[in-house]
Amino acid sequence: MLKTPLARRLPVWIEELGQIGRTEADGLWRTPYTPADTQAQDAVAGWMQQAGLEVRRDAVGNLFGRLPGTTRPDEVILTGSHLDTVRNGGKYDGGLGILAGIVMLAEVLETSGRPARSLEVVALVGEEGSRFPLAFIGSKAITGELSPEELEIRDAEGISIAGAMRGVGLDPSRIQEARRSDLRGFLEFHIEQGRILQDQGYPLGIVHTITGIRQACVLVDGRPDHAGTTPMTSRRDAMLGAAEMVLRIAEQITALGHPAVATTGRLQARPGGVNVVAEQVEFTVDFRHPDPAVLERMAAMIRGTCEEVAQRRRLASTLHVFLEHPPVPMSPEVQAALQASAEELGLKALSMASGAGHDAMVLAGRIPVGMLFVPSREGRSHCPDEFTPEGEIVPGLAVLARTLHRLATV
Amino acid sequence: MLKTPLARRLPVWIEELGQIGRTEADGLWRTPYTPADTQAQDAVAGWMQQAGLEVRRDAVGNLFGRLPGTTRPDEVILTGSHLDTVRNGGKYDGGLGILAGIVMLAEVLETSGRPARSLEVVALVGEEGSRFPLAFIGSKAITGELSPEELEIRDAEGISIAGAMRGVGLDPSRIQEARRSDLRGFLEFHIEQGRILQDQGYPLGIVHTITGIRQACVLVDGRPDHAGTTPMTSRRDAMLGAAEMVLRIAEQITALGHPAVATTGRLQARPGGVNVVAEQVEFTVDFRHPDPAVLERMAAMIRGTCEEVAQRRRLASTLHVFLEHPPVPMSPEVQAALQASAEELGLKALSMASGAGHDAMVLAGRIPVGMLFVPSREGRSHCPDEFTPEGEIVPGLAVLARTLHRLATV
Numbered sequence: 001m002l003k004t005p006l007a008r009r010l011p012v013w014i015e016e017l018g019q020i021g022r023t024e025a026d027g028l029w030r031t032p033y034t035p036a037d038t039q040a041q042d043a044v045a046g047w048m049q050q051a052g053l054e055v056r057r058d059a060v061g062n063l064f065g066r067l068p069g070t071t072r073p074d075e076v077i078l079t080g081s082h083l084d085t086v087r088n089g090g091k092y093d094g095g096l097g098i099l100a101g102i103v104m105l106a107e108v109l110e111t112s113g114r115p116a117r118s119l120e121v122v123a124l125v126g127e128e129g130s131r132f133p134l135a136f137i138g139s140k141a142i143t144g145e146l147s148p149e150e151l152e153i154r155d156a157e158g159i160s161i162a163g164a165m166r167g168v169g170l171d172p173s174r175i176q177e178a179r180r181s182d183l184r185g186f187l188e189f190h191i192e193q194g195r196i197l198q199d200q201g202y203p204l205g206i207v208h209t210i211t212g213i214r215q216a217c218v219l220v221d222g223r224p225d226h227a228g229t230t231p232m233t234s235r236r237d238a239m240l241g242a243a244e245m246v247l248r249i250a251e252q253i254t255a256l257g258h259p260a261v262a263t264t265g266r267l268q269a270r271p272g273g274v275n276v277v278a279e280q281v282e283f284t285v286d287f288r289h290p291d292p293a294v295l296e297r298m299a300a301m302i303r304g305t306c307e308e309v310a311q312r313r314r315l316a317s318t319l320h321v322f323l324e325h326p327p328v329p330m331s332p333e334v335q336a337a338l339q340a341s342a343e344e345l346g347l348k349a350l351s352m353a354s355g356a357g358h359d360a361m362v363l364a365g366r367i368p369v370g371m372l373f374v375p376s377r378e379g380r381s382h383c384p385d386e387f388t389p390e391g392e393i394v395p396g397l398a399v400l401a402r403t404l405h406r407l408a409t410v
Numbered sequence: 411m412l413k414t415p416l417a418r419r420l421p422v423w424i425e426e427l428g429q430i431g432r433t434e435a436d437g438l439w440r441t442p443y444t445p446a447d448t449q450a451q452d453a454v455a456g457w458m459q460q461a462g463l464e465v466r467r468d469a470v471g472n473l474f475g476r477l478p479g480t481t482r483p484d485e486v487i488l489t490g491s492h493l494d495t496v497r498n499g500g501k502y503d504g505g506l507g508i509l510a511g512i513v514m515l516a517e518v519l520e521t522s523g524r525p526a527r528s529l530e531v532v533a534l535v536g537e538e539g540s541r542f543p544l545a546f547i548g549s550k551a552i553t554g555e556l557s558p559e560e561l562e563i564r565d566a567e568g569i570s571i572a573g574a575m576r577g578v579g580l581d582p583s584r585i586q587e588a589r590r591s592d593l594r595g596f597l598e599f600h601i602e603q604g605r606i607l608q609d610q611g612y613p614l615g616i617v618h619t620i621t622g623i624r625q626a627c628v629l630v631d632g633r634p635d636h637a638g639t640t641p642m643t644s645r646r647d648a649m650l651g652a653a654e655m656v657l658r659i660a661e662q663i664t665a666l667g668h669p670a671v672a673t674t675g676r677l678q679a680r681p682g683g684v685n686v687v688a689e690q691v692e693f694t695v696d697f698r699h700p701d702p703a704v705l706e707r708m709a710a711m712i713r714g715t716c717e718e719v720a721q722r723r724r725l726a727s728t729l730h731v732f733l734e735h736p737p738v739p740m741s742p743e744v745q746a747a748l749q750a751s752a753e754e755l756g757l758k759a760l761s762m763a764s765g766a767g768h769d770a771m772v773l774a775g776r777i778p779v780g781m782l783f784v785p786s787r788e789g790r791s792h793c794p795d796e797f798t799p800e801g802e803i804v805p806g807l808a809v810l811a812r813t814l815h816r817l818a819t820v
Contacts, residue, residue: 088681192639193636193638193639194636194638194639194640194641195640195644196639196641199644211638213638215684215685224792224793225789226603226604226765226766226789226791226792227671227673227675227696227698228603228604228621228623228671228696228698228764228765228766228767229602229603229604229606229764229765229766229786229789229791230604230605230671230765230789231604231606231668231669231671232660232663232664232668232670232671232672233664233668234605234609234789237660237673239656239674239675239677240656240657240660240674242653243652243653243654243656243657243674244653244657246649246650246653247650247653247654247657250642250647250650253642254642254643258641258642258643259641260642261637261638261640261641261642262642263637263647263685263686263687264649264650264653264679264688265637265649265679265681265682265683265684265685265686265687265688266679266682266683266684267649267677267678267679268677268678269674269675269676269677271675272675272676273675273676274625274673274675274676274694274696275625275673275675275696276673276675276792277673277675278674278675284684286637286638286684286685288637288638354638354639355636355637355638355639355640356636356638356639357638379635379636379639379640379644381636381639382634382636382686383634
């Protein structure tokens with residue numbers, strides 16, 4: 001199914017990269033500026049060289065492989081994804097987009113020769129924020145948004161990003177050099193991380209929007225009472241208030257229909273005694289929608305529900321939004337190019353929102369950006385089960401190569 | 411209001427005892443075999459001596475003050491309560507019953523002389539289980555139920571009960587000597603720790619039953635999914651299952667009416683990420699009823715609710731009962747004696763269940779036992795707010811003295 005000898009290496013590379021940063025629990029945890037990261041960069045650099053690309057590392061540690069253009073070499077079409085993983089992550093999230101870019105640049109070279117514009121593939125640094133509490137390190141350096149203050153953000157062991165950079169031979173005072181003004185497009189190849197393509201029977205997804213994301217923390221205050229001596233009707237039980245809020249929010253957001261989502265993944269009760277009525281419960285709500293107006297309506301709905309439940313149950317509640325990413329539309333031109341390539345190859349592609357954040361979100365503010373999804377088996381992602389069989393990667397590779405060539409020959 | 415000079419010391423003693431084991435957060439944490447415990451025992455022993463009582467410490471560390479009987483000194487009527495507190499506890503839970511016993515034994519002596527039977531007041535060791543995960547240490551030693559294996563139970567720092575006993579000069583191999591066969595009755599004076607007396611306007615409560623208590627842990631298993639990429643209708647969200655179970659259990663138990671209670675004080679979600687659908691949620695249910703048949707029905711109801719919700723939401727659930735105390739009826743004779751004393755004094759007393767466990771529960775298996783409650787201001791207990799004003803203690807003291815005299819002159 002994979003045509004060129006180099007492309008046939010792809011499944012092997014996925015397995016090899018998937019061993020670097022492997023933890024005892026069978027998952028991956030590969031984070032920026034660690035020995036596993038260096039080992040992965042060395043492996044990827046080697047594969048870039050095998051593909052005939054010029055290899056270069058920038059000031060923040062992003063790794064590039066370049067196929068110089070013939071007539072307009074200073075205009076660059078970029079592909080690739082991130083090299084890091086979440087804790088207990090899988091082999092496909094991020095890694096697949098880098099390896100696909102390498103083999104498809106080689107395929108463009110072999111089948112069509114060098115195009116007018118330059119093509120580059122990138123292994124981006126630190127998209128996940130799973131070591132330092134800062135996501136999109138590499139892509140923010142490329143847009144020039146990574147600030148010196150952010151380099152002081154520390155990991156769980158107290159090591160700053162700047163300190164970690166120095167540890168792998170990078171000079172944090174030079175990050176502005178990572179900024180690029182020659183990029184004319186970015187196309188990220190990625191697993192869907194959901195089960196929409198599988199459930200609806202599409203081999204490919206073309207992203208129209210990266211969803212808007214807000215994360216809020218809700219604090220519910222009641223009264224700590226003795227679990228044995230306080231009648232049910234005399235209580236101000238923060239746990240019951242929180243449980244009702246969580247349930248009602250999920251019901252309301254479900255009623256809005258796809259692609260609205262809301263999730264409570266964390267909930268803590270204080271004092272937390274088996275025989276004490278909860279005085280205070282804190283829980284999170286992650287909610288997402290690609291339409292800014294709907295996202296705003298969801299925020300009001302969630303706030304209103306918490307207030308209504310708290311008042312009726314004689315509790316107090318406060319809601320604090322601690323993360324806010326507006327929806328990011330993908331470039332209509334890149335979407336059209338992807339769609340045209342898919343049609344030429346006789347492949348059906350679903351126009352869809354991405355429910356997850358991506359580096360493409362950061363770069364979309366500056367240059368035309370697109371994303372191409374291949375299915376995730378059972379929708380599993382951010383876990384060792386993450387899997388896309390070779391047969392479901394191949395159609396995406398073909399569309400990727402054709403679209404890169406299309407964008408680079410304009 | 412307090413008549414004898416000694417009785418007038420009671421409020422001062424409450425304050426003095428309430429300083430021993432005081433923590434920075436204004437609460438008390440006084441646990442067995444610690445320097446605070448020794449200091450409290452010394453203070454209580456001094457007050458027992460001031461009251462004219464013979465002071466003695468038994469093999470497990472219970473402290474007794476004795477007023478010997480005239481004609482039947484080998485038959486003992488015991489009063490008192492526990493000297494230890496929960497973490498961040500208050501001044502009244504336990505301590506009040508000891509101090510009330512001391513002043514009322516002195517009052518009996520002063521107003522009526524020594525009765526036929528002996529009267530003793532006890533400061534019991536370790537009722538709360540707040541240092542070692544074992545409650546009722548002192549009362550179990552008195553009934554002979556404290557086993558050598560239990561003495562190997564360790565605190566958070568790895569110190570066993572036996573080791574801690576040695577540290578304060580007690581010999582754990584001699585605990586059988588704490589066993590008593592001369593007790594003919596036990597009357598525990600205690601704060602209600604709830605707000606039933608206050609709400610219903612009764613100065614006193616006479617306990618008919620110490621409620622049955624079960625504590626269960628419910629484990630709900632779902633599937634960890636990406637919070638952004640998994641549609642609401644495709645999820646198997648353990649958090650939503652747990653929230654519905656917690657709410658439904660509370661609704662059903664509330665519908666059963668007073669005194670049925672059920673409480674979820676602790677809930678934990680795994681993996682606990684803001685942007686991950688909960689794979690597993692674990693929560694506790696503490697449920698209580700004084701009628702064994704109703705308690706059994708509540709257990710079936712809770713189990714059935716968890717199973718029904720889990721099945722409907724495509725989750726798995728298991729329920730494990732880890733603590734089970736059957737309801738303990740109080741002695742009809744002691745209840746009648748308390749009721750007669752209250753009536754003679756023109757005081758209304760409410761016949762009620764105790765929603766909390768007490769040493770009286772342990773002793774009730776062997777001898778006639780009763781409990782007398784005075785109101786807790788706002789029902790506050792197990793917290794520094796715990797308070798009963800002197801004016802609401804006095805009626806209870808009068809009934810206590812009269813009933814002790816009554817039981818000791820039979």
